[in-house]
Amino acid sequence: xxxxxxxxxxxxxxxxxxxxxxxxxxxxxxxxxxxxxxxxxxxxxxxxxxxxxxxxxxxxxxxxxxxxxxxxxxxxxxxxxxxxxxxxxxxxxxxxxxxxxxxxxxxxxxxxxxxxxxxxxxxxxxxxxxxxxxxxxxxxxxxxxxxxxxxxxxxxxxxxxxxxxxxxxxxxxxxxxxxxxxxxxxxxxxxxxxxxxxxxxxxxxxxxxx
Numbered sequence: 149x150x151x152x153x154x155x156x157x158x159x160x161x162x163x164x165x166x167x168x169x170x171x172x173x174x175x176x177x178x179x180x181x182x183x184x185x186x187x188x189x190x191x192x193x194x195x196x197x198x199x200x201x202x203x204x205x206x207x208x209x210x211x212x213x214x215x216x217x218x219x220x221x222x223x224x225x226x227x228x229x230x231x232x233x234x235x236x237x238x239x240x241x242x243x244x245x246x247x248x249x250x251x252x253x254x255x256x257x258x259x260x261x262x263x264x265x266x267x268x269x270x271x272x273x274x275x276x277x278x279x280x281x282x283x284x285x286x287x288x289x290x291x292x293x294x295x296x297x298x299x300x301x302x303x304x305x306x307x308x309x310x311x312x313x314x315x316x317x318x319x320x321x322x323x324x325x326x327x328x329x330x331x332x333x334x335x336x337x338x339x340x341x342x343x344x345x346x347x348x349x350x351x352x353x354x355x356x357x358x
Contacts, residue, residue, distance in 0.1 A: 176303055179296050180297055180300050183292055184293055194282045195227065201219075205260060209266060216256065219249075229241060243324060290324065297323045300321060304319075
């Protein structure tokens with residue numbers, strides 16, 4: 149019996165793998181990795197802006213040490229995380245840390261409303277514009293990543309790709325959770341055009357004897 153040439157075996161094997169979605173799984177897996185890299189790049193971009201932002205605010209509002217410290221500490225915690233996007237616990241920790249940083253930034257930017265000289269400083273206004281643009285980029289990158297992971301997970305759960313995925317060890321990937329996604333999506337307010345609302349007057353105590 150004649151042996152089938154190796155070339156024909158490779159052709160048949162390639163056809164079988166293609167028909168079972170192997171090549172498409174590879175493409176979608178690479179798309180997820182690329183999407184995650186972009187998410188990290190945009191979060192890093194934001195983190196890189198924070199030292200200059202804190203320094204600028206500190207020059208006008210040294211007494212706001214608590215909020216300045218909160219932002220600095222939150223940024224440090226983000227930098228300490230070794231995130232693995234394929235691990236649900238690691239991704240959740242990353243989300244939580246980024247959410248805390250977003251909250252600290254929001255509080256810092258709210259405080260700046262009390263300092264008109266700071267709001268008119270050109271360096272601060274440049275940082276404002278960069279931060280606003282970065283927050284928008286984060287939202288876009290995160291949204292694309294969520295969609296890419298959903299597409300990948302749906303594909304490897306479908307038949308016959310599910311068989312191929314199990315054979316080659318491809319598993320569903322964790323994604324941003326609804327709770328953490330909502331928290332992180334609350335981007336810091338960076339519009340300083342409107343004046344801060346005036347504080348409500350405290351009620352006056354009635355004169356003695358009334």
